[in-house]
Amino acid sequence: MKVVGSGIFEFEQFRLNRRGGGLFRADKNGTFVPVAIGSRALDVLCVLVQRHGDLVFEGGDHGCRLARDRGRGQ
Numbered sequence: 001m002k003v004v005g006s007g008i009f010e011f012e013q014f015r016l017n018r019r020g021g022g023l024f025r026a027d028k029n030g031t032f033v034p035v036a037i038g039s040r041a042l043d044v045l046c047v048l049v050q051r052h053g054d055l056v057f058e059g060g061d062h063g064c065r066l067a068r069d070r071g072r073g074q
Helices: 039-050
Strands: 002-005 008-011 014-017 022-026 032-034 056-058 064-066
Touching: 014 039, 022 039
Parallel strands: none
Antiparallel strands: 002 008, 008 014, 014 022, 022 032, 056 064
16 A cells, blocks of 8 residues: 555555545556445545554444554453
């Protein structure tokens, strides 16, 4: 995953624009076209991208909570 700009992330053939409010997929010409996704799914995707590399689970920030101390005996 790479950060393209403020709030814009690219991974595989997808682009997530957190400020523009959408998920896009590159078509065969490389043009990003909108992907139909529900608002809750988009919120969860934003949390997962924002917390890239961390374990998250339901219940905290935006419906997901960071599980940093899991596996540390806490």
